[in-house]
Structures are given as C-alpha cells and as structure tokens.
Amino acid sequence: MPRLILFNKPYDMLSQFTDRGTETARATLSDCIAIPGVYPAGRLDRDSEGLLLLTDDGRLQSRIADPKYKTAKTYLAQVEGEVTDEALAVLRRGVDLKDGLTRPAEAKRVDAPDIWPRNPPIRVRKSIPDCWISLTIHEGRNRQVRRMTAAIGHPTLRLVRWRIGDWTLDGLQPGQWREVQVG
Structure with a gap:
C-alpha cells in the first residue's frame, strides 16, 4: 500500500x-x-x-x-487591492501569461481565513487595501497563481495552498x- x-x-x-x-x-x-x-x-x-x-x-x-x-489545487491568496467581479471573470476564463493561456480557474472572493500568522508577516501598506481570494487551478506552471493575480492587477501578498484533489x-x-x- x-x-x-x-x-x-x-x-x-x-x-x-x-x-x-x-x-x-x-x-x-x-x-x-x-x-x-x-x-x-x-x-x-x-x-x-x-x-x-x-x-x-x-x-x-x-x-x-x-x-x-488535471488534479484540482485550491489556493487562498491574499492579494493587493480589492478584486472586482471583472478581474475574477478573467481568472475564470483563463489568463494570458508569457507561456500561454492558463486553463480556466475557479475564482471567488472569500473572507480572511482563520489560519496561522505568517512569520515574518506580509508587508502591509496603509494606503492600499488587500483582500483574499480562493483560486482553484487544474495545472501547475511555475509560480502560476502569483503570475495570474499579477496579470489582473492584484499582486499576491501571501499564498497558501489549501487543497490538492480530495486532501486538505x-x-x-x-x-x-x-x-x-x-x-
């Protein structure tokens, strides 16, 4: 086994x-x-x-x-700025990156998860808000989630992979x- x-x-x-x-x-x-x-x-x-x-x-x-x-991988991403419905729609259609168009992702805004504090903490800028999104992808390119969120104008501040397939x-x-x- x-x-x-x-x-x-x-x-x-x-x-x-x-x-x-x-x-x-x-x-x-x-x-x-x-x-x-x-x-x-x-x-x-x-x-x-x-x-x-x-x-x-x-x-x-x-x-x-x-x-x-195409094993599903779900990430919780704390991103810079407030993600709009339009930006989420781009993630759901697929994002055009330098190495080609990504497969469509499942994407939604979520409340800040109740998880451990990061050490060291992320860089916080008082003048720029942040929010959390859940993003499920079915591929695994190098730094893919970070590149996808940057491509929609919301750089990733913290990235936590929460699920792979049925395992969490x-x-x-x-x-x-x-x-x-x-x-």
Whole structure:
C-alpha cells in the first residue's frame, strides 16, 4: 500500500529534503519529516505555504503532479487591492501569461481565513487595501497563481495552498504532517 503524507509546508522552507548550492543552510523538508523513501508530489515555492503531498509511490506521485491528470489545487491568496467581479471573470476564463493561456480557474472572493500568522508577516501598506481570494487551478506552471493575480492587477501578498484533489490542510499547523490512507 502506498504511503501518502500530508504536510503543511511553512513559509521560507524549500520543497526538497536537501539544500545544495548555498553557504547559508535553508529550511528543508528534512527539518520536519524523517520518513525514508517519500518524495514530494509537486512543489511549493519557498515563499508559499500550505499543503504539500509526499509519497513513496511513483504512479501516485505522477497522478498528483502531472498536469495531464488535471488534479484540482485550491489556493487562498491574499492579494493587493480589492478584486472586482471583472478581474475574477478573467481568472475564470483563463489568463494570458508569457507561456500561454492558463486553463480556466475557479475564482471567488472569500473572507480572511482563520489560519496561522505568517512569520515574518506580509508587508502591509496603509494606503492600499488587500483582500483574499480562493483560486482553484487544474495545472501547475511555475509560480502560476502569483503570475495570474499579477496579470489582473492584484499582486499576491501571501499564498497558501489549501487543497490538492480530495486532501486538505484541515487540522495541520505549519511544520506538521499526517499520514493518510490512499483509497
């Protein structure tokens, strides 16, 4: 039976087990997870937080991470400015990025989620409001959500991946993980 680990990756942690190429050691998955033989199914950028799945099964890893399977990934994004209905409509149709048009996303404004504080906190500018959106995508281009929100004029201030397929962050604090059964 394949192993599947749900991990809440903290801000400023690499989505890998080792840090090569820098003199200053950065936080990695090995700081929180000591399970041999599991590897991330996809990744989260160092400045993003939230759900990262790890498995010891190559087929499961591919099913989760490969864009051809169109696994839904839901993000909570705190963005600069007040997002309009028109801007959300652009996200729902697909955004034209330098590497092509994105697939249509599910996008809506949401109340600020009741989640852990980020350390360090985001940069707050008193003269510019911010708001939260929920964005579900079915692909996984490099920094895609950040590029999509920037393209509609609302740069991302904080990005938390909340769900991948049927798996969510519910009950996991940053740095915590749990193993689940794969059905």
